[in-house]
Amino acid sequence: AQSVAQPEDQVNVAEGNPLTVKCTYSVSGNPYLFWYVQYPNRGLQFLLKYITGDNLVKGSYGFEAEFNKSQTSFHLKKPSALVSDSALYFCAVRDLFSGGYNKLIFGAGTRLAVHP
Amino acid sequence: DGGITQSPKYLFRKEGQNVTLSCEQNLNHDAMYWYRQDPGQGLRLIYYSQIVNDFQKGDIAEGYSVSREKKESFPLTVTSAQKNPTAFYLCASSVVGNEQFFGPGTRLTVL
Numbered sequence: 094a095q096s097v098a099q100p101e102d103q104v105n106v107a108e109g110n111p112l113t114v115k116c117t118y119s120v121s122g123n124p125y126l127f128w129y130v131q132y133p134n135r136g137l138q139f140l141l142k143y144i145t146g147d148n149l150v151k152g153s154y155g156f157e158a159e160f161n162k163s164q165t166s167f168h169l170k171k172p173s174a175l176v177s178d179s180a181l182y183f184c185a186v187r188d189l190f191s192g193g194y195n196k197l198i199f200g201a202g203t204r205l206a207v208h209p
Numbered sequence: 210d211g212g213i214t215q216s217p218k219y220l221f222r223k224e225g226q227n228v229t230l231s232c233e234q235n236l237n238h239d240a241m242y243w244y245r246q247d248p249g250q251g252l253r254l255i256y257y258s259q260i261v262n263d264f265q266k267g268d269i270a271e272g273y274s275v276s277r278e279k280k281e282s283f284p285l286t287v288t289s290a291q292k293n294p295t296a297f298y299l300c301a302s303s304v305v306g307n308e309q310f311f312g313p314g315t316r317l318t319v320l
Contacts, residue, residue: 127308136213136299136311137252183251195240195303196267201251 095120097186099200106174107208114169114203116184125187126167127197128158130180137183143167154178174207181205212236213312215300220317222287222294230285230315232300240305241283245269246297246314258283259305287317295319 096119106112118124125144129137141152148160158169169182181202188196212235222228234241240259244252254267258277272291277283283302287294297316301309 129311134297134314134316136215136313137301139308139310142308195305195307195309196242196254196257197309199252 095186095188095198097184097198097200099182099184099203101203102201103204103206105206105208108176109173112171112174112178112205112207114182114184114205116167116169116200118165118167118184118186120186120189122189124167124189126158126160127185127187128152128156128167128169129183129185131183131202132180140169174205176207176209179205179207213300213302213310215298215312215315217315218313220315222317222319224319225289227286227288228317230287230298230300230317232283232285232312233281234283234300234302234310234312235281236302236310237280238302238304238310239280240303240309241277242301242303242309243267243273243275243283243285244299244301246299252299255285293319 098117127142128140131137140156141150143150143160151157156171181204183202184200185197214233216231242257243255253269255273256275258264264275264277274286295318299314300312303309
C-alpha cells in the first residue's frame with residue numbers, strides 16, 4: 094500500500110537556526126512528492142514538488158527539500174527559520190493507482206514552532 | 210489561495226439539515242477535489258472529479274454528495290446522513306498530473 098509518514102507531530106526550532114521537517118514515503122514506483130504549508134484557518138499552500146531530476150528541490154519562501162531514494166525520504170529544510178514559518182506542514186505523494194486523477198496521499202502533518 | 214474560492218467561510222447546520230458548500234475555480238483546471246480536515250488530523254478525500262459530469266468517491270464519501278455540471282464549479286452537499294459533519298472542508302483543483310491548489314476552506318459546525 095502506498096503511504097506517507099511524518100514521524101514528528103511537532104518540531105521546535107529557534108529563530109535563525111536551520112529547520113528540518115521529516116517525511117518518508119512508501120510507493121511501488123517512482124514517486125511524485127509534494128510539500129504544503131497551512132496557516133491557521135486557511136487552505137493549504139503549495140511549497141515545492143519532486144517529480145524527477147535533481148534530488149534537491151527549491152521552493153517558495155526559501156524552503157527546499159531533499160529527495161533520497163535509498164532512504165525513501167523527502168525532508169523539508171530551510172537554512173534559517175523565521176517566526177513566520179510557524180505553521181502546519183504536510184507531505185504528500187501522488188497515488189500512482191489513481192490513473193489520471195492525480196489523487197494525493199497526505200501525511201498527518203507536522204506542526205512547526207519557531208521561537209524568537 | 211490562488212483562483213479558488215469557497216463559500217461561505219463559516220456555516221452552521223442544524224440536526225437533520227442538508228447544507229451545500231460552494232467551490233469555484235478560474236484556473237481552467239480539469240480536476241477538482243473535496244477534502245475534510247479534523248482538528249489535529251491530516252486531510253481525507255471525500256470526492257474528486259476530472260471532467261464535467263463525472264466524479265469518483267474518495268475515502269470518506271458516505272453522507273456527502275457532489276455535482277460537476279460546469280468545469281469551474283464543484284459544490285459539496287453535506288447530507289443529514291453524515292452523522293459527524295463538524296470539520297474544516299477544503300476544495301482543491303489541479304491540472305492532471307500536477308500539484309493541487311487549495312481554496313481558503315469552509316468551517317462547518319453542527320448546532
